[in-house]
Amino acid sequence: MRRMTARPANAHQARLLRLLRDGGPNSRAQLGDQVDLSRSKLAVEVDRLLETGLVVADGLAASRGGRRSHNIRLAPGLRFLGVDIGATSVDVAVTNAELEVLGHINQPMDVREGPVAVFEQVLAMAAKLKASGLAEGFDGAGIGVPGPVRFPEGVPVAPPIMPGWDGFPVREAISQDLGCPVMVDNDVNLMAMGEQHAGVARSVGDFLCVKIGTGIGCGIVVGGEVYRGVTGSAGDIGHIQVEPDGRPCACGNKGCLEAYFSGAALARDAEDAVGQGLLQELADRLDTAGKLSAVDVAAAAAAGDATAIDLIRAGGNRTGQVIAGLVSFFNPGLVVIGGGVTGLGHTLLAAIRTQVYRQSLPLATGNLPIVLGELGPTAGVIGGARLISDHLFSPA
Amino acid sequence: MRRMTARPANAHQARLLRLLRDGGPNSRAQLGDQVDLSRSKLAVEVDRLLETGLVVADGLAASRGGRRSHNIRLAPGLRFLGVDIGATSVDVAVTNAELEVLGHINQPMDVREGPVAVFEQVLAMAAKLKASGLAEGFDGAGIGVPGPVRFPEGVPVAPPIMPGWDGFPVREAISQDLGCPVMVDNDVNLMAMGEQHAGVARSVGDFLCVKIGTGIGCGIVVGGEVYRGVTGSAGDIGHIQVEPDGRPCACGNKGCLEAYFSGAALARDAEDAVGQGLLQELADRLDTAGKLSAVDVAAAAAAGDATAIDLIRAGGNRTGQVIAGLVSFFNPGLVVIGGGVTGLGHTLLAAIRTQVYRQSLPLATGNLPIVLGELGPTAGVIGGARLISDHLFSPA
DNA sequence: ATGACTTTCTCCAGTCACAGGACAAAGGGG
DNA sequence: CCCCTTTGTCCTGTGACTGGAGAAAGTCAT
Structure with missing residues (x-):
């Protein structure tokens, strides 16, 4: 089945479609307030969009003291x-x-x-x-x-x-x-x-979004646009070296951040700790292969296990060390932490914040929120x- | 005296002025090729610019097989x-x-x-x-x-x-x-x-420009535009930590890059080396206050002094370590090294290159030139x- | 109910930006 | 001297856009 054959014919129409996407249904008058076009021109473009079927006019909104407005919305069948x-x-x-x-x-x-x-x-x-x-x-x-x-x-x-x-x-x-x-x-x-679009970074133009899951990566948003670098590898911070001649990493180098903190590294550290007799409450969570996952560590930490909390804190410190450098370099307006290990929650966030606020320049951290993503998966x-x-x- | 009262009246005129600035004198026809406007419209805008006095038409260019073109150039008196x-x-x-x-x-x-x-x-x-x-x-x-x-x-x-x-x-x-x-x-x-505009980074959209002088900073160019960060402190990489609990830095923290490598740090290291009996050929360059400068170290290195070269190499390694992280993060198309210590030349550059090529991701370094700035001061x-x-x- | 006032939307005419073709100007080459 | 090329100018038609004059549809006070 062929769908949405139409595309906006000009920048005005594109602008209107995005306004409707981001702001929900709107009247022509409200759109006009946001778009710096005369009412006449705006009406023309809206009519054309109606013709294409990309938007529909359904029903009248409640009056705001005058004539009731028509609700303009994106086609309800778009998926x-x-x-x-x-x-x-x-x-x-x-x-x-x-x-x-x-x-x-x-x-x-x-x-x-x-x-x-x-x-x-x-x-x-x-x-x-x-x-x-x-x-x-x-x-x-x-x-x-x-x-x-x-x-x-x-x-x-x-x-x-x-x-x-x-x-x-x-x-x-x-x-x-x-x-x-x-x-x-x-x-x-x-x-x-x-x-x-829908989470903590609304209305922030320049921010970093650090995702800690199986690996570690960082989304870079500059002026509201994602920056991808010249070969598309921008934000690949998992293999930044945090320890000269440190732990071997899967990438072949030594001392990479990912070798110290990521879902995989955390699980491995936890298994080691169990082996050393620590983290006993995790011993019964070992699966048949003797494996643990980051979720298990999160559960142990939530239950108050000191060793689990230490593991998370150590990883957060490493990560915070790297983020601190990036904050000095990039001077973002917000840092979002997300990904699988978000379940580690406040312990992790606190460790990262401590490192960043201590190491980065006051001017860069002065008004810098560091928060967990709010959308999860x-x-x-x-x-x-x-x-x-x-x-x-x-x-x- | 009031000068250049005029400003371009619209985006077209601004575009034309920049083309003339960056490409030198040009005929109307040549401008038309670069600007995607009809000849008529272009002629109108050029005429308006001529009226304002921002550009002048002086003389005729040699014929290229047809009618000779008028040379359009920016007002020669602009300063x-x-x-x-x-x-x-x-x-x-x-x-x-x-x-x-x-x-x-x-x-x-x-x-x-x-x-x-x-x-x-x-x-x-x-x-x-x-x-x-x-x-x-x-x-x-x-x-x-x-x-x-x-x-x-x-x-x-x-x-x-x-x-x-x-x-x-x-x-x-x-x-x-x-x-x-x-x-x-x-x-x-x-x-x-x-x-x-005039150096090694012509025709590169995304690049980093590391300036090593009294301090260390980094210019960030994204899509041809300088990125300044939300509070104007972007690129301030001198105080990224390279050594946990390292040397005290003037900023109050410990282990900052600037504490290990910069004009000031290099001079201090050289003075220490002289005190330890190394770097003897520099001893006679000590000024009355017993001080040396980065220039002295550069001279010693050029003369083949092993200790001086080691100092530069060590600093280059530290700097390269930081740049390697930034390259992974930012994935630039070019890295320019400049500033006062450019005099340290190839020794410095080689150390930086080694670190970056070894530590950063192959995808990010695959086609990445790391060069000295060509404009100097x-x-x-x-x-x-x-x-x-x-x-x-x-x-x- | 009635009139005064708002808000929303439409219609229309006038202005401006722009493209594209015709044409003039100025040169080169056979 | 004729034909071709390149450059630049002029002119006209088209479409984009604005702003004002209403019409439509409502609220509110009297």
Whole structure:
């Protein structure tokens, strides 16, 4: 099925579509206040958008002391698909044109099985959402992958944790399978866009979004736009060296941040601690393979275990050390901490804050909030929907 | 004397002025090729610019097989003043509208004497340039100061090495004294703009410009525009911690990069080395106060002294360690090394390169040139001229 | 109910920006 | 001397846009 054949014909229409997306239904008069166009011109552009079917006028709003206004809203049938591919699980969600999540599925998965297997699963999940009646079809999809992406082409490049993905034409392939436009980006960038659109980063122009999960990455937003760097690898802070000649890292170097703190490193440290007789309450959580996960550590810390709290604090200190440097360098207006280990909560945040406030310049930290993301696992999928809507709501 | 009363009336005119600034004299036809406007519209805008006196038509170019074209160029009498205030010296230069340096003076100075004394000296230097016949007056001035600046107002904020400058209304005061528009920025940002306009960074959109002088700073260029951060302190990498619990730094923290490598730190290390019986050939260069400078170390290294080379290499390693992190984070297309210690030359560059290429991600370093700035002390003043011309060559 | 006042939206005419073609000017080459 | 190329100017038509004059549809006080 072919959907949303129309695209905005000019920058004004694109602007209006985004206003309706971000601000919800609006009257012509309210739109006019935000757009610096004469009422006449605005009416013309709105009429054209109505003709294309991208927006609809449904019903009258309550009077505000005068003639009642017509409600202009984005077509209620528009549906975007947000896909967030992690290292060990996938999130797939449908949103409407205002990027509200209508349905959300999360399933375990292993990226190392390669793109073909992963996207088979993703497409099945999308089909499930469609079958549940949330969408008759998709007008666009935004996909996040856990590694660098050559953004214009939508192709992962040299992804360390995703062997077999290098050069796989994700955008082209999924666009064919799904029959709609697709955009691909790094998962961290999607998280940043999600928090920017619907989370803690609303109304902040320049901010950093640090995602700590299986790996560590950082979304960089400059002037409201995601900055991706010249080869799409900007924000890859997991392999910044924090300890000269330190622990070996999977990347081949030594002393990388990720070798000290990430979901994987934390689990490994916890297993070691159990082996040394510490962290006894975690011993019974060991699975058959003798493995623990970051979630177990979070639970132990929440239960007040001192060793677990120490592990989290040590990792937070390392991470805070790196973030402190980035704050001095980038001077952001906000730092968002998110990703899988957000469950470690306040202990982690406190450690990071301590390091940053102590090490960074007073001028850079003076008015700098460091907060946890507020969207959790939906940040990525909302970011995906935002990514593709940004693309579709721009002049053809 | 009032000069350059006119400003471009619209974005087209601004665009044309910048093309003439960056590309030199041009015919209407050549301009038309670069600007995506019809010949008629272009002719109208050029005529209007001619009326204002901002550009002039002088003479005919050689024929290229048809009618000879008129040379359109920026008014030859336009003069910009570039001022680069360092910690221990000032550079002042006059440029024409194409930002070519017509005259350049450098004088020793001490920022700590405060803004009033410093600007008295700067104004005297400007007067000297004027008296030498290079300018009848100035159409604008761009000023760089060695500390963070609240850019829109042109006011230094909380400058660590410039007590007495905090809040001094540089832009307003100098604008009055000079009788022309003034813009103020961090000196590092000016260096970046200089190298971007006339140096190694031409045609690079995203790059970093590391200036190592009395302190260490980094200019950040994103999409061709200088990024200043939310409080104007972006790029302040001198106080990133490179050694937990390391050497005390003037900023009050410990282990800052500047405590290990900068003009001041290098001189101190050299003095220590002399005290320990090393670096004997430098002993006779000690001044009456028993002091050395970075220049002395550079000379010793050039003469082949192993200790001097080791000092430079050690500093380069520390700096490279920090830059490696920034490269992973920012994924630039180029890294420029400049500032006073550029005299340390290849030894320094090699150390930095080694660290970056070894520590940063292959994807980020794959095609990453790390080079010395090519403008030396003129980078800052050209950047100043560029800063003010960007401002003047934008719609009023 | 009635009139005064608001707010929203539409219609219309006039202005400005701009493109594109015709044409003039000025040169080169066979 | 004729034809071609390049550059620059002029002119006209089209579409974008503004601002004002209403019309439509409501609230509120009297």
